[in-house]
Amino acid sequence: MKKPLPKNGESVAFDKSAALKRESDRALIELIRFRLLLPPEKRLNCLRRKIGLRATCL
Amino acid sequence: MDAQPELALLAKALNEHSLEAILIGNMAAALHGAPVSTIDIDLFFRKTPRNMQKLKLVADALEAVILRPYYPISALFRLHRERDGLQIDFMAHIDGVKSYEGVRGRAGVYQVGGQKLLAASLDDIIRSKRAAGREKDRSVIDILEKTRDEEAIAKERGKRGL
Numbered sequence: 001m002k003k004p005l006p007k008n009g010e011s012v013a014f015d016k017s018a019a020l021k022r023e024s025d026r027a028l029i030e031l032i033r034f035r036l037l038l039p040p041e042k043r044l045n046c047l048r049r050k051i052g053l054r055a056t057c058l
Numbered sequence: 059m060d061a062q063p064e065l066a067l068l069a070k071a072l073n074e075h076s077l078e079a080i081l082i083g084n085m086a087a088a089l090h091g092a093p094v095s096t097i098d099i100d101l102f103f104r105k106t107p108r109n110m111q112k113l114k115l116v117a118d119a120l121e122a123v124i125l126r127p128y129y130p131i132s133a134l135f136r137l138h139r140e141r142d143g144l145q146i147d148f149m150a151h152i153d154g155v156k157s158y159e160g161v162r163g164r165a166g167v168y169q170v171g172g173q174k175l176l177a178a179s180l181d182d183i184i185r186s187k188r189a190a191g192r193e194k195d196r197s198v199i200d201i202l203e204k205t206r207d208e209e210a211i212a213k214e215r216g217k218r219g220l
Contacts, residue, residue: 028093028201032208035091040168046088047061048097050143056097058059 061085061099064144066171068099071119073173077112079103080165082152082186084198086177089168092205094198098136098145102178104158105133105150113137113148122146154189155182180206 035043048056065085072079081089083100103109113135117124122139133150155161164179178186184202187195 031093036212044061046095047059
């Protein structure tokens, strides 16, 4: 059986980046589907409170 | 922080004073299920003398004051509550949106704390974010588009009873 050709650094980085993007998209879709299952009133944990002059927190 | 209590109070004040306003921006997107956050509550309203009187009553009911920011956002009235820094922006103009009636026609009615609240459609929210063109608006468009697509799929499944 033939071994796959070694990839150069650039293409490995590209593959990793594409895989991360796919994984990130999948996680986002999963989160949206989870939120859509909740009643609208339970989707509102989204208000950021100001702390001091510039910072905010959920 | 959970915005439900504040949104319920706001909806109650709007309904009691018959001020029709449509929730828009990230808070409306969150109501649609989008995983986004915001520091204020944005509403779209008709700027008429009668509605401006009602807006003062709504501000009183929420123990807030009406501020008029100086930076160039057209027809924006900010309700600010000193106690907890709550910020509610009433806007008479929204970027990328042609008419109040159009947004009103496409808006959905939600129940928050037993109060009726109008929320703009995700298409209108996306349109306004795209037209505003700020970095913080552009960064959430992808999330809003995915939410819109998933919402459509969920509605279709609901219709089929799946």
